[in-house]
Amino acid sequence: MVKNKTQTLSLDDYIPIVGKDTIDELRLLASSLKGKKIQHINSTRVGGGVAEMLTRVIPLMRELGVDIDWDVIGGTPEFYNVTKKFHNALHGRADVIVDRDFDIYLETARKYNKETEIKGDIVFVHDPQPIALIQNKKRMKTTKWVWRCHVDVSSPNERVWDFLATFVEGYDASIFSSPKFTRPLKTSQFLICPAIDPLSDKNKPLSYQRINKVLSKYGISRNKPIVSQISRYDYLKDPVGVVEAFKMVKKYVDAQLVLVGNSAADDPEGAKVLKEVRQKTKGVADVHILLIPPEHNDIEVNAIQRASSVIIQKSLKEGFALTVTEALWKDKPVVASAVGGIPLQIKHKYSGLLCHCIEGAALQMRQFLHNPTFAKRLANNGKMHIKRNFLITRLIREHMLLALSLFHKGDIITL
């Protein structure tokens, strides 16, 4: 039975999914952290994957008895414009970075360094925005500092990376989602993948009626197979490529395409991509291009994913791609590009099908649509792989292990 409010969930609610033994292990580990205070610091309490993750992780770790806090730094719109540019530059995009950008960054860093109270024995700092907090290290000699990088920095704009690396090198350790995302650094680089909460609104089981209600709302038929991609309207997510692939599928299978993204009103590039997608789908039957507002997003995305026959993620570049994790968790056959963290989640022909081009995406979608038994087998494998490796309980376990590793030397540690 799934509770209505994610916030009221407790660790025991996860036992039917991950088993009592896994929860018991978390309790054992938590007891080893007694006397240590953990502090997470990022730049926002709402919106974005980091805030979503911390919203779930913090209460569960508190329930485990871990002394843990979550703080956010302050910043001006000008600062966040700069950090957005940094973010794009770290992904390798050629945004113009000027000297003034670094000045703006350092001005805000001075301010948040004064205002942020460092109270953890172990401080996890997320992403580039608060990275300069490490300047507090000199006056807090016993505190252990960990930088959690949620970005693929394997081929960054060198100027931005060199600037940030001066801070990163001061940390006791850093965390990346994949060895492919790491950089040559003097500090320890731990590998911790992101995870999904199987009981959040975006992932919890939904009734048939609830799913139908969402499909009816958007005029999506139950009588034709649904192929869907859930992603913002962004060139890197290649929605245009998805449409092209769907056209190739549609020649053989009477399917529907559902593209789901957030409202693009305040995103000039998103609006442009959306316009292009609409142009490409003119005259193509059974295409649904949806803009779901954030307040309805989680449940409705969940319903559309659960109603889908095939879920596609045809990105040109990706971070970890939690949308793939969510799709696999829902026991769905997934076709996805072999980029970013996707190959960590999908082993080709075991837990999904990987593709490298539009034609390949179309072929793999047809394979699934024409072979439901094959699709089901891979979907089952995919779900098991996510259950084993990419649920929130594993993330909590690894956060605690990392915290402990900062106080123990050696590769084999007996607690």
Next chain:
Amino acid sequence: MAKRKTKNPFYFCTHLELRESTGLKARNARELVNVLKDVSGSVIYYHTHVFLQQHQFLSPEPPNAFAYWVQHFLGEDILAERLSSIDIYQFSTIRALREKLIEVIEGHLFDAKEIRNAPLGKEFDFTKSRSFILPTHYVAHNLRDMVESLQKITIRSIDFHIFNVRLRLEKGINDFSNWINTSLGYPELASRLETFDPYTYTLEGLRQNIINIIEHSPEWKQDHGKK
């Protein structure tokens, strides 16, 4: 007939792993073997055991990331087969396993007409694991306790007592066999638990196989009486 009970109970432990990047990469078999000569034992252990936990539900794949990479990214099928067929269970030290891996790759390089490089971004990333060993509350005093606990413990606990203890901690024997022999005094059952290849099972399959071997043994019947 009374159950054979020991004064030295079996305390189940578990182990949890944290992965750490070494920053080292290999583009081809030559670089692979060169790095293998220098990396810590934790790296060798990690890459020869990673599939046991991560992919346990997909297939009982050979638990050897080197073979997987050589096959999928270098396209060297013969070397991949030679690497994947290394019988890890025959090794009781990481040092010996490392030497075997090196021997196989160098043997291949000696005959190779070309050195194939992996595509950009598909290099082999050397990763090590830090292993945290924790006690659990499961304790066995006899075979029944052992089976009951085996049904409840995590697969990470099975992994620890079968693989980690034997090779990483270099005890050369799995914990279950060791205890059944030395504390319960059942050397034949201990031997049966030591002479099957655990690397060709998924961890869930391994759990069931250990339980089956115990429950179908004469020692079990001796402890519980014939029905």
